[in-house]
Amino acid sequence: MSKVRTLVLLAAGLVAMPGARAELTIEITEGVSDPIPIAIVPFGWSEIGTAPFDVAELVAKDLQRSGRFTPMPRTDMIEMPTRSEEVEIDDWKLLRNDFVVVGQLQAGAEGRYTIQFELLNVLNGQKLLLNRQPATTATLRAASHRVADVIFEKLTGIRGAFSTRIAYISVEGQPTNRRYKLIVADADGENPRIAAQSSEPIMSPAWSPDGQSLAYVSFENRVASIYTQMLRTGERVRVSARAGINGAPAWSPDGRRLALTLSRKDGNLDVYVLGLNDQVLTRLTDDNAIDTEAAWSADGKSLFFTSDRSGSPQIYRVAANSGGERPTRVTFEGTYNARPRVSPDGNTLAMVTLDSGSYRIAVQDLRNGGSRILTQGRLDESPSFAPNGAELIYATQDRGRGVLATVSVDGNVQQRLASESDIREPVWAPFPPQ
Amino acid sequence: MTVLQSMWYKANRFTDVPNWSVDMRNVLLITLLSFTFALAGCGGKDAVQETPPAAETTEPPPSDLESSQVPSTTPGDAAAAEMQRRLAQRIIYFDFDNAEVRPEFRDIVAAHAANLARSPNMKVRLEGHADERGSREYNIGLGERRSQSVRRALMLQGVGDGQIVTVSYGEERPAQSGSDEAAWAKNRRVELVYGN
Numbered sequence: 001m002s003k004v005r006t007l008v009l010l011a012a013g014l015v016a017m018p019g020a021r022a023e024l025t026i027e028i029t030e031g032v033s034d035p036i037p038i039a040i041v042p043f044g045w046s047e048i049g050t051a052p053f054d055v056a057e058l059v060a061k062d063l064q065r066s067g068r069f070t071p072m073p074r075t076d077m078i079e080m081p082t083r084s085e086e087v088e089i090d091d092w093k094l095l096r097n098d099f100v101v102v103g104q105l106q107a108g109a110e111g112r113y114t115i116q117f118e119l120l121n122v123l124n125g126q127k128l129l130l131n132r133q134p135a136t137t138a139t140l141r142a143a144s145h146r147v148a149d150v151i152f153e154k155l156t157g158i159r160g161a162f163s164t165r166i167a168y169i170s171v172e173g174q175p176t177n178r179r180y181k182l183i184v185a186d187a188d189g190e191n192p193r194i195a196a197q198s199s200e201p202i203m204s205p206a207w208s209p210d211g212q213s214l215a216y217v218s219f220e221n222r223v224a225s226i227y228t229q230m231l232r233t234g235e236r237v238r239v240s241a242r243a244g245i246n247g248a249p250a251w252s253p254d255g256r257r258l259a260l261t262l263s264r265k266d267g268n269l270d271v272y273v274l275g276l277n278d279q280v281l282t283r284l285t286d287d288n289a290i291d292t293e294a295a296w297s298a299d300g301k302s303l304f305f306t307s308d309r310s311g312s313p314q315i316y317r318v319a320a321n322s323g324g325e326r327p328t329r330v331t332f333e334g335t336y337n338a339r340p341r342v343s344p345d346g347n348t349l350a351m352v353t354l355d356s357g358s359y360r361i362a363v364q365d366l367r368n369g370g371s372r373i374l375t376q377g378r379l380d381e382s383p384s385f386a387p388n389g390a391e392l393i394y395a396t397q398d399r400g401r402g403v404l405a406t407v408s409v410d411g412n413v414q415q416r417l418a419s420e421s422d423i424r425e426p427v428w429a430p431f432p433p434q
Numbered sequence: 435m436t437v438l439q440s441m442w443y444k445a446n447r448f449t450d451v452p453n454w455s456v457d458m459r460n461v462l463l464i465t466l467l468s469f470t471f472a473l474a475g476c477g478g479k480d481a482v483q484e485t486p487p488a489a490e491t492t493e494p495p496p497s498d499l500e501s502s503q504v505p506s507t508t509p510g511d512a513a514a515a516e517m518q519r520r521l522a523q524r525i526i527y528f529d530f531d532n533a534e535v536r537p538e539f540r541d542i543v544a545a546h547a548a549n550l551a552r553s554p555n556m557k558v559r560l561e562g563h564a565d566e567r568g569s570r571e572y573n574i575g576l577g578e579r580r581s582q583s584v585r586r587a588l589m590l591q592g593v594g595d596g597q598i599v600t601v602s603y604g605e606e607r608p609a610q611s612g613s614d615e616a617a618w619a620k621n622r623r624v625e626l627v628y629g630n
Contacts (some may be wrong), residue, residue, distance in 0.1 A: 074558060080513075178607075180606075201606035201607060202606075219601075224574075244578075245575075245578055247571050248571040261574075261575075290578075292571045292575050306569065313568070338569040339569035352569045354568075359567060378613070379613060381568070381570065400611070400612065
């Protein structure tokens, strides 16, 4: 076995993929029954010539993508005001809009910009928002997503997550010659960057709570090892390469510990917690069954995990400082409930469930135990909550290829993120620290 | 034996087969096979499955069989040919959500066990795989359970612990793409890779 396996590592955030075209394109498959009509009027530009970025177009796309809004097509607009004083409110009312957004992109010194915008309630003429977002040439897109975040929060009461990021695994090539890539992109699929790649599998990416690093499993040495990688610098640490399986990393909410699955020599999978600074390893489960896929509760005091100790995979909960207490069973419906993920508010558990022969995403209310199936695919997997808890991103299949999709936690809004390559294991980054 | 029994118990949990008697039969069968396969040809039923393709990335397993066989007498030749046929098969297939070595693959496992037990310096890597259904890390567990199942069978037949390395790829390296039973059946497997 002299085959030398190499892993080319690119510092994510520094190297964009050539072409920088989005790998993902979004298509809304189902929206709310009464989306809010809103007009995002093209923004003014303070200089002569064409504006360096079309802020209004991106904002309209974001709001449309949420499934909760129907932005008015530009071609239907009869005037293009850029300040609230210029808005003829009755005209917009006549065109059946509930809200209108006007704004300008203003150039400052040395490639700096300010996006200023106002949100008006068409029904009563009230100004709901006046807001400014600073930007540079490089951050105009991100700043425009923040504009959408602010509008979304004002109108729905839910913090917008358009400016956040996702990570996922992309696979290209045929069985004997595959390329596995860990990719970080904007939440809308734009700006994909390769964080790591290998001819051997890469799997199970997990964000650090500060959104600066990813933990993941790589088989680059022909056995599974867990790495953490700082995205800005590309600095990588191999945190676990013990005999047997090293899998399913999950960062604790305080970022100091990593839950992981080890099999040691005997091949029996159990859940452990590793202190990232002191390297202290604590065993949380001890059972002949497969115990794996740990997810921390929101308060960091307990972990949910998959175990087939009852004969089929079900979800259990165990204390993080387990003094040998027996884990308690959490799921009871059906014969397959696996890969738990906890909502940011700690009240909901998302999982993969077997529903009449198909693997689908379900949520269970941790307070009253009620559960609901959210998706209709045949092989849906890897649910991950948006940081605002309003929706989930997950992996599904479309014509034999892995694609990503999102679904709102009430199941009403669904989107598909189409891609050229086979993609899977999406994980939604947390909000950046404020 | 307890570990083995509990493992088989788990493997059989979703079938209606009464576990204990089957366990003991399996153990006996494997043990017997390890002593009797040299006489055989008659040792095993024909595999129900069509012969799976050899792993593309693996070289033929080293074997000192030829050197130890007396050339050109008929029963020896037939046995040697049969042994070679079994050794050439380096993929063991499994049932859904199950880690038990199916009866039609026990002769093959026994052949590899004999081959390895005869050469204590020879190493084998057992790569466990699962089909794509369900969650990925749980499937890593299923692949591991399968490679451990083959590991135990080999060790029961005299292979040293130090000769075996196990790894599980779960559903990450399917042998065949596609989302139907035919593809899934080809992907639930343990590949024996000689030489580490």
